[in-house]
Amino acid sequence: MRIAIVAGEESGDILGADLVSALERQSGRKVELVGVGGRNLQALGLKSLFRSEEIALMGVSAIIRDLPRLLRRIRQTASAIVEARPECLITIDSPEFALRVARRVHEARPDLPIVHYVCPSVWAWRPGRAAQMKPYVDHILCLLPFEPKVLRELDGPAGTYVGHRLNADSNLLAAAHEQLARPPKVHSARKNLLVLPGSRRGEVTKLLKPFGQTVKQLADRGHEFELLLPTVPHVEKLVEQGTRDWVVAPRIILDEQEKWRAFAQADAALACSGTVALELALARIPFASCYKTDPLARMLISMITVWSASLPNLIAGWPVVPEFFDDFVRPEYLARLTEQLWEDTPTRQAQREGFAQVAAALSTPEPSGELAAKAVLNLLSR
Known part of the structure; x- marks a missing residue:
């Protein structure tokens, strides 16, 4: 199973590795990875297109300062994913980068299922982002219990509460x-x-x-x-x-x-x-x-x-x-x-x-990685 993945943060890299391991267990298939990630995803076979820390930016000033390089990396990442022809794209956190990659990939491959892991904090600021994601994000894996309801109220993509792996x-x-x-x-x-x-x-x-x-x-x-x-x-x-x-x-x-x-x-x-x-x-x-x-x-x-x-x-x-x-x-x-x-x-x-x-x-009936994998496989089965 070839999966495209984009994870910039250390925490997102850990979530991604958790999810990939669960996908292999539940599907019985080896997962081949393409995209961007850190040491945990690389340990599972990902050859990252570039160092994931390059997109782990926080703060408006940092993003503006590095905007030309970020735009170049967005184009590079999206092109590599389209060329690899994966079965699914999973973007993890880092929404300013990851969702821009998702949008470009969707334009080139509108049939490709796209999942975003970690709901952007639309409940905290810029609520309009929820509806903006809906045309190109098929599903959101939510870490917080109240987020699927918020996404529905804001006319965003469908969301599944998977809990947090830390619990x-x-x-x-x-x-x-x-x-x-x-x-x-x-x-x-x-x-x-x-x-x-x-x-x-x-x-x-x-x-x-x-x-x-x-x-x-x-x-x-x-x-x-x-x-x-x-x-x-x-x-x-x-x-x-x-x-x-x-x-x-x-x-x-x-x-x-x-x-x-x-x-x-x-x-x-x-x-x-x-x-x-x-x-x-x-x-x-x-x-x-x-x-x-x-x-x-x-x-x-x-x-x-x-x-x-x-x-x-x-x-x-x-x-x-x-x-x-x-x-x-x-x-x-x-x-x-x-x-x-x-x-x-x-x-x-x-x-x-x-x-x-x-x-x-935060209690869930199963570990978050297992619930996230079930949601991804359910989307792929459709």
Whole structure:
């Protein structure tokens, strides 16, 4: 079965690998891949047309700055997919790039089934995108329970709720089990603080400085702690350079199993807003969510209609996790909040209760990859 796939983000690459493995199991056929993806899809045989990080851009400024190159990559990707004559095209997240590829492929091959995995946040801003996708996207695989209903209301493509792969991840479940079994540490005990500045270069660049200043504040306030900093290979050097002068040197983690051990040991976390927020919530690790937008994005904030940017908050329906943006990413505040999160306080307990609600809401009868594969095969059978 030849499948075309486009995945830019690390999280999308993992979703794609999950889906492809499930497609092989359910169909009994070997899947041959063509398109763009990262290390997880490449491990399944994909020879990526180019490095997937090239399309993992966040922020209006980054997209405008790289627009000529992005347009060239869109044309290149669409042409390669049309030439390969796959049975299906699956685009994963990265909507500004992936959906443009999908539209070009549809123009050349209107008979080719097209699936988009991870519903664009039409419920948060630019709701008109839902109807705009309908002519060239046949089906959307949704991670959040409320998204299929939103797509119907906005006259978008049909959607299937498949849940999130994290809710059935054995490593994450083991980390959550250890977290819940371990009593919170007393005030004087040495703590473990997770620092997660993101997987995109722009995110890492913007957040390492305030996170480093928060670490200094905590040290100045008399705390002893270890810093655990899981990251991904393509920003490893950037992380090493950005943390070189921190008063407490972080242990930089690249190995996946070591990352989950760090999650099991963590007392609290400072994190970039994104998929990792859901990982932390399901692992039951209290945290603060931070993000710094670029100047152009700040001008568009009035277009955002959703009440929260954090997935745990949207799923639970109330502000489980505190969020800090731009000038409100203040180290003095974050340090004091971290003190409340890593000890036995009402703040910590409230987050833990919210995380339990998130896990319950994301529960599905089967793992998300299996449900996603069933939806894809159902579409192909038609």
